[in-house]
Amino acid sequence: MSVLQTSTRPGYTSKYSIAFQGEIGAYSQSAIYAFFGRDNVNEVLPLPTLRQVFQNLVREGSRADYAVVPIENSLAGTIGETLDLLLLSNNVRIVGEVRIPISHALIAHENCSSISKIRRVISHPQAIAQCKEYLDAHDWEQIPVYDTAGAAKMIRDENLEDTAAIASELAAEIYGLQILARHIEDDHSNQTRFIVITSNASSPVLVNSEANDYRTSIIFSTEHKPGSLVDSLSTLSSRKINLTKIESRPMKSRPWEYYFYVDFEGHEKDENCRNALDELKERTIELKILGSYKRA
């Protein structure tokens, strides 16, 4: 059963095992719950790197039905490694997307009796930077660590009672910590877009919906000469197909040669999109259709 057929929460009938990158309590885990609904998740499979997430998903006999990986953050931009892994991995298709707000909480050990007892704050440097205004109002030592959820885990594992972590509210819940303050980030518009991927070969079905509720993701490479990118993109623009994202990415094997990642509105099975993709295939060296899925 495809995700698209079951994308309204009440319709889920199966429980899924879903892989993600990071520690238990990471924002990716929040994204999993936001997309599938917490009750529909049988287990989450945390893995240290994005590469391992993709490898796990395509492995014969993998426990993971899906993986949820970040593709773009509204502040920091595209996660290049995700694009590369989409290019390099065979049989991986995008079947959905979900956006979640990246809202940081200040969390502490349950034995910490008051915020006035806090002496140090630990988190990923990016999270510390995102909470600058809040932190500037407090005289705490700031200690960078490798991961937000990892910071929460350290407080529990090492029983740090004078230390707070900046992490998700989910991390506080999972590690049995208390929330001292919510939404402490300077910019509340910070969001991350995640994609839901699978190596299940069955295509998602075009359900009864306006075509422009769908987004299609492709990767292609062109000859390295003036105009070849515009020539490729004109197959879409001449059909009034709207691009929603474009990115050039260096080829790993040939540094500073590029491939292109493009998102556009529409479903690959729509006649207009199908014609555009057929023509694009003729104008590119390589074209990989990653999938069509409901826009978040």
Next chain:
Amino acid sequence: MSVLQTSTRPGYTSKYSIAFQGEIGAYSQSAIYAFFGRDNVNEVLPLPTLRQVFQNLVREGSRADYAVVPIENSLAGTIGETLDLLLLSNNVRIVGEVRIPISHALIAHENCSSISKIRRVISHPQAIAQCKEYLDAHDWEQIPVYDTAGAAKMIRDENLEDTAAIASELAAEIYGLQILARHIEDDHSNQTRFIVITSNASSPVLVNSEANDYRTSIIFSTEHKPGSLVDSLSTLSSRKINLTKIESRPMKSRPWEYYFYVDFEGHEKDENCRNALDELKERTIELKILGSYKRA
């Protein structure tokens, strides 16, 4: 005096103060030395975040003549924050670029008598991941920390004699540590491209050289409608100007609306490029020319 006029090493006559993001010994500092020549650097100014680097550069009375910041890594991709800061910062121009290999060394305390004494290895998680094959051959505990040069600094500051750091050879030199192994990364093609920026208003001069030795970087936004991007880019392709990079970036103020960052071959003062830029200005909502500079 502009960098372009003095870009051959023997020609430097001044000593510069140059800001960068990271700890002393970071790869950005290696990039500074690679571009300016070590003897021409009066001082390096390490700052914790890219934002602070840009702020420092544009501040009245700043000590920094230039800053060197990463814009793209051949494996990990574009550094989105750098693009955003180029968009948001007034009076910042790109005047040069430099590429350096990201080659990791295994470095240890000078009192560490042998590699067989090593029990733990510390570094940024990305550097640990990049040296997977080498590390798999050793039975060391792997501990992620926030920064590669920071890991080297920890070994010195805390006198860790059973711990090695993965960092640059420059970091070993600066912190008085010994190099146990060089080039331990799995993929030796890993490079980072840095840009040299300044807030000095004087334009770099077009020196006696073929125009296609130059690269020009621009940022623009278009109307959100099908074809507007292709329409914009055709001002370049119709003049046989070759794009070397394109990227869509979400607008911070309007999540999931985009601006475009584009690099192309040629100098903004070339007649062909100037005509293209004039026409592009008419077809875009906003156009910012970041600078023309010698290709690395």
